[in-house]
Amino acid sequence: MVKKLVVQVATVVAAGLLASGAAQAQETKLALGMSGWTGFAPLTLADKAGIFKKNGLDVELKMIPQKDRHLALASGAIQCAATTVETHVAWNANGVPITQIFQMDKSYGADGLAVRNDVKGFADLKGKAIGVSAPGTAPYFGLAWMLSKNGMSLKDVKLVSLEPQPAAQAFVAGQNDAAMTYEPYLSTVRSNPTAGKILATTLDYPMVMDTVGCAPTWLKANAKAAQALANSYFEALEMIKADPAKSNEIMGAAVKQPGEKFAESSKYLRWQDKAANQKFFAGELMQFMRESVPILLEAGVIRKAPDDLNATFDASFIK
Incomplete structure:
Protein backbone atom coordinates (compact mmCIF):
# COMPACT_ATOMS: atom_id res chain seq x y z
CA MET A 1 0.00 0.00 0.00
CA VAL A 2 2.80 2.41 1.02
CA LYS A 3 4.77 1.43 -2.08
CA LYS A 4 1.71 2.08 -4.25
CA LEU A 5 1.19 5.50 -2.61
CA VAL A 6 4.84 6.43 -3.16
CA VAL A 7 4.53 5.49 -6.83
CA GLN A 8 1.36 7.59 -7.15
CA VAL A 9 3.01 10.62 -5.49
CA ALA A 10 6.09 10.23 -7.68
CA THR A 11 3.86 10.08 -10.74
CA VAL A 12 2.02 13.26 -9.72
CA VAL A 13 5.30 15.10 -9.01
CA ALA A 14 6.77 13.96 -12.33
CA ALA A 15 3.64 15.07 -14.14
CA GLY A 16 3.89 18.46 -12.44
CA LEU A 17 7.50 18.84 -13.45
CA LEU A 18 6.67 17.89 -17.00
CA ALA A 19 3.82 20.39 -17.06
CA SER A 20 6.12 23.07 -15.64
CA GLY A 21 8.76 22.23 -18.22
CA ALA A 22 6.17 22.35 -20.98
CA ALA A 23 4.97 25.75 -19.79
CA GLN A 24 8.54 27.05 -19.81
CA ALA A 25 9.14 25.56 -23.23
CA GLN A 26 6.09 27.41 -24.53
CA GLU A 27 7.50 30.80 -23.53
CA TYR A 108 3.57 66.36 -22.52
CA GLY A 109 6.61 68.46 -21.74
CA ALA A 110 8.98 65.52 -21.21
CA ASP A 111 11.15 66.52 -24.20
CA GLY A 112 12.55 70.00 -24.42
CA LEU A 113 15.17 72.48 -25.53
CA ALA A 114 17.25 73.99 -22.72
CA VAL A 115 18.91 77.35 -23.42
CA ARG A 116 20.92 79.96 -21.56
CA ASN A 117 18.90 82.57 -19.70
CA ASP A 118 19.74 85.35 -22.16
CA VAL A 119 18.09 83.53 -25.08
CA LYS A 120 14.68 85.09 -25.68
CA GLY A 121 13.57 83.09 -28.72
CA PHE A 122 14.62 80.68 -31.45
CA ALA A 123 16.14 83.47 -33.57
CA ASP A 124 18.73 83.99 -30.81
CA LEU A 125 19.99 80.44 -31.39
CA LYS A 126 21.45 81.20 -34.84
CA GLY A 127 25.09 80.09 -34.86
CA LYS A 128 24.84 78.69 -31.32
CA ALA A 129 26.13 75.27 -30.21
CA ILE A 130 23.39 72.79 -29.29
CA GLY A 131 24.01 69.41 -27.66
CA VAL A 132 21.80 66.85 -29.38
CA SER A 133 21.76 63.15 -30.27
CA ALA A 134 22.76 61.86 -33.70
CA PRO A 135 20.54 61.90 -36.82
CA GLY A 136 17.76 59.33 -36.60
CA THR A 137 17.01 60.00 -32.93
CA ALA A 138 14.04 61.69 -31.25
CA PRO A 139 16.02 64.70 -29.93
CA TYR A 140 17.52 65.31 -33.39
CA PHE A 141 14.09 65.19 -35.00
CA GLY A 142 12.58 67.26 -32.19
CA LEU A 143 15.15 70.00 -32.69
CA ALA A 144 14.61 69.92 -36.47
CA TRP A 145 10.84 70.11 -35.93
CA MET A 146 11.04 73.09 -33.54
CA LEU A 147 13.45 75.00 -35.76
CA SER A 148 11.28 74.30 -38.83
CA LYS A 149 8.21 75.67 -37.05
CA ASN A 150 10.19 78.86 -36.39
CA GLY A 151 11.44 79.40 -39.94
CA MET A 152 14.87 77.89 -39.30
CA SER A 153 16.69 74.62 -39.97
CA LEU A 154 19.53 72.58 -38.47
CA LYS A 155 21.90 74.43 -40.80
CA ASP A 156 21.32 77.60 -38.77
CA VAL A 157 22.90 76.13 -35.62
CA LYS A 158 26.04 74.23 -34.61
CA LEU A 159 25.30 70.64 -33.61
CA VAL A 160 27.34 68.97 -30.87
CA SER A 161 26.68 65.22 -30.87
CA LEU A 162 25.72 64.15 -27.34
CA GLU A 163 23.25 61.58 -26.05
CA PRO A 164 20.34 62.98 -23.96
CA GLN A 165 21.90 62.41 -20.52
CA PRO A 166 25.39 63.83 -21.34
CA ALA A 167 23.74 66.70 -23.25
CA ALA A 168 21.83 67.75 -20.12
CA GLN A 169 24.85 67.24 -17.85
CA ALA A 170 27.16 69.21 -20.15
CA PHE A 171 24.66 72.07 -20.35
CA VAL A 172 24.30 72.32 -16.58
CA ALA A 173 28.11 72.23 -16.32
CA GLY A 174 28.30 75.31 -18.55
CA GLN A 175 29.12 73.66 -21.87
CA ASN A 176 27.29 74.52 -25.13
CA ASP A 177 24.62 77.18 -25.58
CA ALA A 178 21.67 74.80 -25.56
CA ALA A 179 20.69 71.15 -25.18
CA MET A 180 17.89 69.05 -26.62
CA THR A 181 17.05 66.30 -24.14
CA TYR A 182 14.24 64.42 -22.40
CA GLU A 183 13.11 63.05 -19.04
CA PRO A 184 14.44 62.03 -16.67
CA TYR A 185 17.42 64.13 -17.80
CA LEU A 186 15.46 67.29 -18.61
CA SER A 187 14.71 67.56 -14.88
CA THR A 188 18.46 68.11 -14.37
CA VAL A 189 17.93 71.45 -16.10
CA ARG A 190 14.64 72.13 -14.31
CA SER A 191 16.44 71.81 -10.97
CA ASN A 192 19.36 74.09 -12.01
CA PRO A 193 17.70 77.39 -13.04
CA THR A 194 20.93 79.36 -12.80
CA ALA A 195 22.38 77.26 -15.67
CA GLY A 196 19.53 78.13 -17.99
CA LYS A 197 15.87 77.68 -18.80
CA ILE A 198 13.67 75.54 -21.01
CA LEU A 199 12.76 77.46 -24.16
CA ALA A 200 10.22 74.98 -25.49
CA THR A 201 8.89 71.49 -24.80
CA THR A 202 6.47 69.06 -26.35
CA LEU A 203 3.67 71.03 -24.71
CA ASP A 204 4.47 73.74 -27.28
CA TYR A 205 5.42 71.32 -30.08
CA PRO A 206 3.61 67.96 -29.64
CA MET A 207 5.77 65.73 -31.83
Missing part, protein backbone atom coordinates in the same frame (compact mmCIF):
# COMPACT_ATOMS: atom_id res chain seq x y z
CA THR A 28 8.40 32.67 -26.70
CA LYS A 29 11.82 34.29 -26.54
CA LEU A 30 11.93 37.88 -27.64
CA ALA A 31 14.59 40.60 -27.53
CA LEU A 32 13.32 44.19 -27.48
CA GLY A 33 15.54 47.25 -27.95
CA MET A 34 14.80 50.35 -25.87
CA SER A 35 16.39 53.08 -23.72
CA GLY A 36 15.97 54.59 -20.27
CA TRP A 37 13.35 57.04 -21.54
CA THR A 38 10.61 57.41 -18.92
CA GLY A 39 7.91 56.54 -21.45
CA PHE A 40 9.33 53.04 -21.94
CA ALA A 41 9.28 52.22 -18.23
CA PRO A 42 6.06 50.10 -18.31
CA LEU A 43 8.06 47.55 -20.33
CA THR A 44 10.54 47.33 -17.45
CA LEU A 45 7.62 46.94 -15.07
CA ALA A 46 6.12 44.15 -17.19
CA ASP A 47 9.50 42.41 -17.02
CA LYS A 48 10.31 42.85 -13.32
CA ALA A 49 6.76 42.21 -12.10
CA GLY A 50 6.50 38.94 -14.03
CA ILE A 51 3.78 40.11 -16.41
CA PHE A 52 5.67 39.00 -19.53
CA LYS A 53 6.30 35.57 -18.03
CA LYS A 54 2.63 35.21 -17.01
CA ASN A 55 1.67 35.89 -20.62
CA GLY A 56 4.03 33.25 -22.01
CA LEU A 57 6.91 35.52 -23.00
CA ASP A 58 10.61 35.33 -22.22
CA VAL A 59 11.57 38.93 -22.95
CA GLU A 60 15.08 40.34 -22.91
CA LEU A 61 15.03 44.13 -22.73
CA LYS A 62 18.18 45.45 -24.39
CA MET A 63 19.33 49.01 -23.72
CA ILE A 64 20.48 50.20 -27.14
CA PRO A 65 20.99 53.87 -28.14
CA GLN A 66 18.25 55.01 -30.50
CA LYS A 67 20.77 55.75 -33.26
CA ASP A 68 21.84 52.06 -33.23
CA ARG A 69 18.54 50.31 -32.61
CA HIS A 70 17.76 49.78 -36.31
CA LEU A 71 21.14 48.07 -36.79
CA ALA A 72 20.26 45.60 -34.03
CA LEU A 73 16.87 45.02 -35.69
CA ALA A 74 18.41 44.51 -39.14
CA SER A 75 20.94 42.01 -37.77
CA GLY A 76 18.30 40.00 -35.92
CA ALA A 77 19.83 40.82 -32.51
CA ILE A 78 16.41 42.14 -31.52
CA GLN A 79 12.98 41.33 -32.90
CA CYS A 80 11.10 44.40 -31.65
CA ALA A 81 11.93 47.95 -30.65
CA ALA A 82 10.41 50.85 -28.77
CA THR A 83 11.03 54.19 -30.45
CA THR A 84 9.39 57.36 -31.70
CA VAL A 85 6.89 57.25 -34.56
CA GLU A 86 9.02 59.24 -37.00
CA THR A 87 11.93 56.88 -36.29
CA HIS A 88 9.78 53.97 -37.47
CA VAL A 89 9.10 56.02 -40.61
CA ALA A 90 12.83 56.64 -41.10
CA TRP A 91 13.81 52.99 -40.60
CA ASN A 92 11.24 51.84 -43.14
CA ALA A 93 12.40 54.51 -45.60
CA ASN A 94 16.02 53.46 -45.11
CA GLY A 95 15.43 49.77 -45.78
CA VAL A 96 14.91 48.40 -42.26
CA PRO A 97 11.27 47.30 -42.19
CA ILE A 98 9.40 47.48 -38.89
CA THR A 99 5.68 47.35 -38.13
CA GLN A 100 4.21 49.38 -35.25
CA ILE A 101 1.77 47.34 -33.14
CA PHE A 102 0.91 49.56 -30.15
CA GLN A 103 1.52 53.06 -28.82
CA MET A 104 3.30 53.50 -25.50
CA ASP A 105 3.30 57.18 -24.65
CA LYS A 106 2.89 60.79 -25.66
CA SER A 107 5.21 63.47 -24.35
CA VAL A 208 7.14 63.01 -29.52
CA MET A 209 5.03 59.86 -29.38
CA ASP A 210 6.40 56.38 -28.98
CA THR A 211 5.29 53.04 -30.36
CA VAL A 212 6.55 49.47 -30.19
CA GLY A 213 7.21 47.83 -33.53
CA CYS A 214 8.46 44.42 -34.62
CA ALA A 215 10.22 43.02 -37.67
CA PRO A 216 7.47 42.05 -40.18
CA THR A 217 8.86 38.54 -40.71
CA TRP A 218 8.97 37.87 -36.96
CA LEU A 219 5.50 39.36 -36.55
CA LYS A 220 4.01 37.10 -39.17
CA ALA A 221 5.49 34.00 -37.53
CA ASN A 222 4.75 35.09 -33.94
CA ALA A 223 1.37 36.84 -33.94
CA LYS A 224 0.40 35.31 -30.57
CA ALA A 225 3.61 36.51 -28.96
CA ALA A 226 3.09 40.00 -30.40
CA GLN A 227 -0.43 40.02 -28.94
CA ALA A 228 0.97 38.91 -25.58
CA LEU A 229 3.51 41.75 -25.77
CA ALA A 230 0.75 44.32 -26.32
CA ASN A 231 -1.41 42.79 -23.60
CA SER A 232 1.53 42.85 -21.17
CA TYR A 233 2.02 46.56 -21.76
CA PHE A 234 -1.64 47.32 -21.03
CA GLU A 235 -1.50 45.11 -17.92
CA ALA A 236 1.55 47.06 -16.72
CA LEU A 237 -0.48 50.26 -17.01
CA GLU A 238 -3.20 48.66 -14.87
CA MET A 239 -0.58 47.79 -12.25
CA ILE A 240 0.63 51.41 -12.24
CA LYS A 241 -2.95 52.51 -11.49
CA ALA A 242 -3.53 49.83 -8.86
CA ASP A 243 -0.20 50.16 -7.02
CA PRO A 244 1.59 53.36 -8.07
CA ALA A 245 4.12 53.36 -5.21
CA LYS A 246 5.42 49.86 -5.91
CA SER A 247 5.32 50.41 -9.69
CA ASN A 248 7.27 53.67 -9.47
CA GLU A 249 9.92 52.01 -7.28
CA ILE A 250 10.39 49.23 -9.85
CA MET A 251 10.44 51.58 -12.85
CA GLY A 252 12.65 54.14 -11.11
CA ALA A 253 15.23 51.52 -10.12
CA ALA A 254 15.90 50.83 -13.81
CA VAL A 255 17.09 54.43 -14.29
CA LYS A 256 18.66 54.71 -10.82
CA GLN A 257 15.94 56.97 -9.45
CA PRO A 258 13.92 56.60 -6.24
CA GLY A 259 10.21 55.97 -6.85
CA GLU A 260 9.16 59.52 -5.91
CA LYS A 261 11.67 61.07 -8.29
CA PHE A 262 10.56 58.77 -11.10
CA ALA A 263 6.90 59.63 -10.46
CA GLU A 264 7.81 63.30 -10.76
CA SER A 265 9.45 62.85 -14.17
CA SER A 266 6.54 60.71 -15.44
CA LYS A 267 4.16 63.64 -14.91
CA TYR A 268 5.49 65.10 -18.14
CA LEU A 269 4.11 62.32 -20.33
CA ARG A 270 0.99 60.21 -20.75
CA TRP A 271 1.11 56.44 -21.08
CA GLN A 272 -1.48 55.34 -23.61
CA ASP A 273 -4.08 52.70 -22.66
CA LYS A 274 -5.99 50.53 -25.13
CA ALA A 275 -8.72 53.14 -25.76
CA ALA A 276 -6.11 55.83 -26.45
CA ASN A 277 -4.29 53.39 -28.75
CA GLN A 278 -7.43 52.69 -30.76
CA LYS A 279 -8.04 56.42 -31.24
CA PHE A 280 -4.40 57.04 -32.18
CA PHE A 281 -4.19 54.23 -34.74
CA ALA A 282 -7.52 55.30 -36.28
CA GLY A 283 -6.12 58.53 -37.73
CA GLU A 284 -3.65 60.55 -35.70
CA LEU A 285 -0.76 58.16 -36.39
CA MET A 286 -1.05 58.49 -40.17
CA GLN A 287 -1.50 62.26 -39.97
CA PHE A 288 1.66 62.66 -37.91
CA MET A 289 3.70 60.32 -40.12
CA ARG A 290 2.75 62.31 -43.21
CA GLU A 291 3.78 65.54 -41.50
CA SER A 292 7.09 64.05 -40.35
CA VAL A 293 8.28 62.99 -43.83
CA PRO A 294 9.25 66.47 -45.19
CA ILE A 295 11.12 67.31 -41.98
CA LEU A 296 12.99 63.98 -42.08
CA LEU A 297 13.90 64.72 -45.72
CA GLU A 298 15.05 68.27 -44.96
CA ALA A 299 17.13 67.06 -41.99
CA GLY A 300 18.81 64.46 -44.20
CA VAL A 301 17.61 61.54 -42.06
CA ILE A 302 15.95 59.94 -45.11
CA ARG A 303 16.59 60.35 -48.83
CA LYS A 304 13.13 59.35 -49.98
CA ALA A 305 9.71 58.88 -48.43
CA PRO A 306 8.58 55.34 -47.52
CA ASP A 307 6.75 53.59 -50.36
CA ASP A 308 3.62 52.97 -48.27
CA LEU A 309 3.01 54.47 -44.83
CA ASN A 310 0.08 52.09 -44.33
CA ALA A 311 2.57 49.22 -44.27
CA THR A 312 4.36 50.71 -41.25
CA PHE A 313 1.66 49.75 -38.71
CA ASP A 314 -0.83 46.99 -37.84
CA ALA A 315 -3.74 47.94 -35.58
CA SER A 316 -4.98 44.37 -35.08
CA PHE A 317 -3.12 43.93 -31.78
CA ILE A 318 -5.00 46.72 -29.93
CA LYS A 319 -8.58 45.62 -30.64
Whole structure:
Protein backbone atom coordinates (compact mmCIF):
# COMPACT_ATOMS: atom_id res chain seq x y z
CA MET A 1 0.00 0.00 0.00
CA VAL A 2 2.80 2.41 1.02
CA LYS A 3 4.77 1.43 -2.08
CA LYS A 4 1.71 2.08 -4.25
CA LEU A 5 1.19 5.50 -2.61
CA VAL A 6 4.84 6.43 -3.16
CA VAL A 7 4.53 5.49 -6.83
CA GLN A 8 1.36 7.59 -7.15
CA VAL A 9 3.01 10.62 -5.49
CA ALA A 10 6.09 10.23 -7.68
CA THR A 11 3.86 10.08 -10.74
CA VAL A 12 2.02 13.26 -9.72
CA VAL A 13 5.30 15.10 -9.01
CA ALA A 14 6.77 13.96 -12.33
CA ALA A 15 3.64 15.07 -14.14
CA GLY A 16 3.89 18.46 -12.44
CA LEU A 17 7.50 18.84 -13.45
CA LEU A 18 6.67 17.89 -17.00
CA ALA A 19 3.82 20.39 -17.06
CA SER A 20 6.12 23.07 -15.64
CA GLY A 21 8.76 22.23 -18.22
CA ALA A 22 6.17 22.35 -20.98
CA ALA A 23 4.97 25.75 -19.79
CA GLN A 24 8.54 27.05 -19.81
CA ALA A 25 9.14 25.56 -23.23
CA GLN A 26 6.09 27.41 -24.53
CA GLU A 27 7.50 30.80 -23.53
CA THR A 28 8.40 32.67 -26.70
CA LYS A 29 11.82 34.29 -26.54
CA LEU A 30 11.93 37.88 -27.64
CA ALA A 31 14.59 40.60 -27.53
CA LEU A 32 13.32 44.19 -27.48
CA GLY A 33 15.54 47.25 -27.95
CA MET A 34 14.80 50.35 -25.87
CA SER A 35 16.39 53.08 -23.72
CA GLY A 36 15.97 54.59 -20.27
CA TRP A 37 13.35 57.04 -21.54
CA THR A 38 10.61 57.41 -18.92
CA GLY A 39 7.91 56.54 -21.45
CA PHE A 40 9.33 53.04 -21.94
CA ALA A 41 9.28 52.22 -18.23
CA PRO A 42 6.06 50.10 -18.31
CA LEU A 43 8.06 47.55 -20.33
CA THR A 44 10.54 47.33 -17.45
CA LEU A 45 7.62 46.94 -15.07
CA ALA A 46 6.12 44.15 -17.19
CA ASP A 47 9.50 42.41 -17.02
CA LYS A 48 10.31 42.85 -13.32
CA ALA A 49 6.76 42.21 -12.10
CA GLY A 50 6.50 38.94 -14.03
CA ILE A 51 3.78 40.11 -16.41
CA PHE A 52 5.67 39.00 -19.53
CA LYS A 53 6.30 35.57 -18.03
CA LYS A 54 2.63 35.21 -17.01
CA ASN A 55 1.67 35.89 -20.62
CA GLY A 56 4.03 33.25 -22.01
CA LEU A 57 6.91 35.52 -23.00
CA ASP A 58 10.61 35.33 -22.22
CA VAL A 59 11.57 38.93 -22.95
CA GLU A 60 15.08 40.34 -22.91
CA LEU A 61 15.03 44.13 -22.73
CA LYS A 62 18.18 45.45 -24.39
CA MET A 63 19.33 49.01 -23.72
CA ILE A 64 20.48 50.20 -27.14
CA PRO A 65 20.99 53.87 -28.14
CA GLN A 66 18.25 55.01 -30.50
CA LYS A 67 20.77 55.75 -33.26
CA ASP A 68 21.84 52.06 -33.23
CA ARG A 69 18.54 50.31 -32.61
CA HIS A 70 17.76 49.78 -36.31
CA LEU A 71 21.14 48.07 -36.79
CA ALA A 72 20.26 45.60 -34.03
CA LEU A 73 16.87 45.02 -35.69
CA ALA A 74 18.41 44.51 -39.14
CA SER A 75 20.94 42.01 -37.77
CA GLY A 76 18.30 40.00 -35.92
CA ALA A 77 19.83 40.82 -32.51
CA ILE A 78 16.41 42.14 -31.52
CA GLN A 79 12.98 41.33 -32.90
CA CYS A 80 11.10 44.40 -31.65
CA ALA A 81 11.93 47.95 -30.65
CA ALA A 82 10.41 50.85 -28.77
CA THR A 83 11.03 54.19 -30.45
CA THR A 84 9.39 57.36 -31.70
CA VAL A 85 6.89 57.25 -34.56
CA GLU A 86 9.02 59.24 -37.00
CA THR A 87 11.93 56.88 -36.29
CA HIS A 88 9.78 53.97 -37.47
CA VAL A 89 9.10 56.02 -40.61
CA ALA A 90 12.83 56.64 -41.10
CA TRP A 91 13.81 52.99 -40.60
CA ASN A 92 11.24 51.84 -43.14
CA ALA A 93 12.40 54.51 -45.60
CA ASN A 94 16.02 53.46 -45.11
CA GLY A 95 15.43 49.77 -45.78
CA VAL A 96 14.91 48.40 -42.26
CA PRO A 97 11.27 47.30 -42.19
CA ILE A 98 9.40 47.48 -38.89
CA THR A 99 5.68 47.35 -38.13
CA GLN A 100 4.21 49.38 -35.25
CA ILE A 101 1.77 47.34 -33.14
CA PHE A 102 0.91 49.56 -30.15
CA GLN A 103 1.52 53.06 -28.82
CA MET A 104 3.30 53.50 -25.50
CA ASP A 105 3.30 57.18 -24.65
CA LYS A 106 2.89 60.79 -25.66
CA SER A 107 5.21 63.47 -24.35
CA TYR A 108 3.57 66.36 -22.52
CA GLY A 109 6.61 68.46 -21.74
CA ALA A 110 8.98 65.52 -21.21
CA ASP A 111 11.15 66.52 -24.20
CA GLY A 112 12.55 70.00 -24.42
CA LEU A 113 15.17 72.48 -25.53
CA ALA A 114 17.25 73.99 -22.72
CA VAL A 115 18.91 77.35 -23.42
CA ARG A 116 20.92 79.96 -21.56
CA ASN A 117 18.90 82.57 -19.70
CA ASP A 118 19.74 85.35 -22.16
CA VAL A 119 18.09 83.53 -25.08
CA LYS A 120 14.68 85.09 -25.68
CA GLY A 121 13.57 83.09 -28.72
CA PHE A 122 14.62 80.68 -31.45
CA ALA A 123 16.14 83.47 -33.57
CA ASP A 124 18.73 83.99 -30.81
CA LEU A 125 19.99 80.44 -31.39
CA LYS A 126 21.45 81.20 -34.84
CA GLY A 127 25.09 80.09 -34.86
CA LYS A 128 24.84 78.69 -31.32
CA ALA A 129 26.13 75.27 -30.21
CA ILE A 130 23.39 72.79 -29.29
CA GLY A 131 24.01 69.41 -27.66
CA VAL A 132 21.80 66.85 -29.38
CA SER A 133 21.76 63.15 -30.27
CA ALA A 134 22.76 61.86 -33.70
CA PRO A 135 20.54 61.90 -36.82
CA GLY A 136 17.76 59.33 -36.60
CA THR A 137 17.01 60.00 -32.93
CA ALA A 138 14.04 61.69 -31.25
CA PRO A 139 16.02 64.70 -29.93
CA TYR A 140 17.52 65.31 -33.39
CA PHE A 141 14.09 65.19 -35.00
CA GLY A 142 12.58 67.26 -32.19
CA LEU A 143 15.15 70.00 -32.69
CA ALA A 144 14.61 69.92 -36.47
CA TRP A 145 10.84 70.11 -35.93
CA MET A 146 11.04 73.09 -33.54
CA LEU A 147 13.45 75.00 -35.76
CA SER A 148 11.28 74.30 -38.83
CA LYS A 149 8.21 75.67 -37.05
CA ASN A 150 10.19 78.86 -36.39
CA GLY A 151 11.44 79.40 -39.94
CA MET A 152 14.87 77.89 -39.30
CA SER A 153 16.69 74.62 -39.97
CA LEU A 154 19.53 72.58 -38.47
CA LYS A 155 21.90 74.43 -40.80
CA ASP A 156 21.32 77.60 -38.77
CA VAL A 157 22.90 76.13 -35.62
CA LYS A 158 26.04 74.23 -34.61
CA LEU A 159 25.30 70.64 -33.61
CA VAL A 160 27.34 68.97 -30.87
CA SER A 161 26.68 65.22 -30.87
CA LEU A 162 25.72 64.15 -27.34
CA GLU A 163 23.25 61.58 -26.05
CA PRO A 164 20.34 62.98 -23.96
CA GLN A 165 21.90 62.41 -20.52
CA PRO A 166 25.39 63.83 -21.34
CA ALA A 167 23.74 66.70 -23.25
CA ALA A 168 21.83 67.75 -20.12
CA GLN A 169 24.85 67.24 -17.85
CA ALA A 170 27.16 69.21 -20.15
CA PHE A 171 24.66 72.07 -20.35
CA VAL A 172 24.30 72.32 -16.58
CA ALA A 173 28.11 72.23 -16.32
CA GLY A 174 28.30 75.31 -18.55
CA GLN A 175 29.12 73.66 -21.87
CA ASN A 176 27.29 74.52 -25.13
CA ASP A 177 24.62 77.18 -25.58
CA ALA A 178 21.67 74.80 -25.56
CA ALA A 179 20.69 71.15 -25.18
CA MET A 180 17.89 69.05 -26.62
CA THR A 181 17.05 66.30 -24.14
CA TYR A 182 14.24 64.42 -22.40
CA GLU A 183 13.11 63.05 -19.04
CA PRO A 184 14.44 62.03 -16.67
CA TYR A 185 17.42 64.13 -17.80
CA LEU A 186 15.46 67.29 -18.61
CA SER A 187 14.71 67.56 -14.88
CA THR A 188 18.46 68.11 -14.37
CA VAL A 189 17.93 71.45 -16.10
CA ARG A 190 14.64 72.13 -14.31
CA SER A 191 16.44 71.81 -10.97
CA ASN A 192 19.36 74.09 -12.01
CA PRO A 193 17.70 77.39 -13.04
CA THR A 194 20.93 79.36 -12.80
CA ALA A 195 22.38 77.26 -15.67
CA GLY A 196 19.53 78.13 -17.99
CA LYS A 197 15.87 77.68 -18.80
CA ILE A 198 13.67 75.54 -21.01
CA LEU A 199 12.76 77.46 -24.16
CA ALA A 200 10.22 74.98 -25.49
CA THR A 201 8.89 71.49 -24.80
CA THR A 202 6.47 69.06 -26.35
CA LEU A 203 3.67 71.03 -24.71
CA ASP A 204 4.47 73.74 -27.28
CA TYR A 205 5.42 71.32 -30.08
CA PRO A 206 3.61 67.96 -29.64
CA MET A 207 5.77 65.73 -31.83
CA VAL A 208 7.14 63.01 -29.52
CA MET A 209 5.03 59.86 -29.38
CA ASP A 210 6.40 56.38 -28.98
CA THR A 211 5.29 53.04 -30.36
CA VAL A 212 6.55 49.47 -30.19
CA GLY A 213 7.21 47.83 -33.53
CA CYS A 214 8.46 44.42 -34.62
CA ALA A 215 10.22 43.02 -37.67
CA PRO A 216 7.47 42.05 -40.18
CA THR A 217 8.86 38.54 -40.71
CA TRP A 218 8.97 37.87 -36.96
CA LEU A 219 5.50 39.36 -36.55
CA LYS A 220 4.01 37.10 -39.17
CA ALA A 221 5.49 34.00 -37.53
CA ASN A 222 4.75 35.09 -33.94
CA ALA A 223 1.37 36.84 -33.94
CA LYS A 224 0.40 35.31 -30.57
CA ALA A 225 3.61 36.51 -28.96
CA ALA A 226 3.09 40.00 -30.40
CA GLN A 227 -0.43 40.02 -28.94
CA ALA A 228 0.97 38.91 -25.58
CA LEU A 229 3.51 41.75 -25.77
CA ALA A 230 0.75 44.32 -26.32
CA ASN A 231 -1.41 42.79 -23.60
CA SER A 232 1.53 42.85 -21.17
CA TYR A 233 2.02 46.56 -21.76
CA PHE A 234 -1.64 47.32 -21.03
CA GLU A 235 -1.50 45.11 -17.92
CA ALA A 236 1.55 47.06 -16.72
CA LEU A 237 -0.48 50.26 -17.01
CA GLU A 238 -3.20 48.66 -14.87
CA MET A 239 -0.58 47.79 -12.25
CA ILE A 240 0.63 51.41 -12.24
CA LYS A 241 -2.95 52.51 -11.49
CA ALA A 242 -3.53 49.83 -8.86
CA ASP A 243 -0.20 50.16 -7.02
CA PRO A 244 1.59 53.36 -8.07
CA ALA A 245 4.12 53.36 -5.21
CA LYS A 246 5.42 49.86 -5.91
CA SER A 247 5.32 50.41 -9.69
CA ASN A 248 7.27 53.67 -9.47
CA GLU A 249 9.92 52.01 -7.28
CA ILE A 250 10.39 49.23 -9.85
CA MET A 251 10.44 51.58 -12.85
CA GLY A 252 12.65 54.14 -11.11
CA ALA A 253 15.23 51.52 -10.12
CA ALA A 254 15.90 50.83 -13.81
CA VAL A 255 17.09 54.43 -14.29
CA LYS A 256 18.66 54.71 -10.82
CA GLN A 257 15.94 56.97 -9.45
CA PRO A 258 13.92 56.60 -6.24
CA GLY A 259 10.21 55.97 -6.85
CA GLU A 260 9.16 59.52 -5.91
CA LYS A 261 11.67 61.07 -8.29
CA PHE A 262 10.56 58.77 -11.10
CA ALA A 263 6.90 59.63 -10.46
CA GLU A 264 7.81 63.30 -10.76
CA SER A 265 9.45 62.85 -14.17
CA SER A 266 6.54 60.71 -15.44
CA LYS A 267 4.16 63.64 -14.91
CA TYR A 268 5.49 65.10 -18.14
CA LEU A 269 4.11 62.32 -20.33
CA ARG A 270 0.99 60.21 -20.75
CA TRP A 271 1.11 56.44 -21.08
CA GLN A 272 -1.48 55.34 -23.61
CA ASP A 273 -4.08 52.70 -22.66
CA LYS A 274 -5.99 50.53 -25.13
CA ALA A 275 -8.72 53.14 -25.76
CA ALA A 276 -6.11 55.83 -26.45
CA ASN A 277 -4.29 53.39 -28.75
CA GLN A 278 -7.43 52.69 -30.76
CA LYS A 279 -8.04 56.42 -31.24
CA PHE A 280 -4.40 57.04 -32.18
CA PHE A 281 -4.19 54.23 -34.74
CA ALA A 282 -7.52 55.30 -36.28
CA GLY A 283 -6.12 58.53 -37.73
CA GLU A 284 -3.65 60.55 -35.70
CA LEU A 285 -0.76 58.16 -36.39
CA MET A 286 -1.05 58.49 -40.17
CA GLN A 287 -1.50 62.26 -39.97
CA PHE A 288 1.66 62.66 -37.91
CA MET A 289 3.70 60.32 -40.12
CA ARG A 290 2.75 62.31 -43.21
CA GLU A 291 3.78 65.54 -41.50
CA SER A 292 7.09 64.05 -40.35
CA VAL A 293 8.28 62.99 -43.83
CA PRO A 294 9.25 66.47 -45.19
CA ILE A 295 11.12 67.31 -41.98
CA LEU A 296 12.99 63.98 -42.08
CA LEU A 297 13.90 64.72 -45.72
CA GLU A 298 15.05 68.27 -44.96
CA ALA A 299 17.13 67.06 -41.99
CA GLY A 300 18.81 64.46 -44.20
CA VAL A 301 17.61 61.54 -42.06
CA ILE A 302 15.95 59.94 -45.11
CA ARG A 303 16.59 60.35 -48.83
CA LYS A 304 13.13 59.35 -49.98
CA ALA A 305 9.71 58.88 -48.43
CA PRO A 306 8.58 55.34 -47.52
CA ASP A 307 6.75 53.59 -50.36
CA ASP A 308 3.62 52.97 -48.27
CA LEU A 309 3.01 54.47 -44.83
CA ASN A 310 0.08 52.09 -44.33
CA ALA A 311 2.57 49.22 -44.27
CA THR A 312 4.36 50.71 -41.25
CA PHE A 313 1.66 49.75 -38.71
CA ASP A 314 -0.83 46.99 -37.84
CA ALA A 315 -3.74 47.94 -35.58
CA SER A 316 -4.98 44.37 -35.08
CA PHE A 317 -3.12 43.93 -31.78
CA ILE A 318 -5.00 46.72 -29.93
CA LYS A 319 -8.58 45.62 -30.64
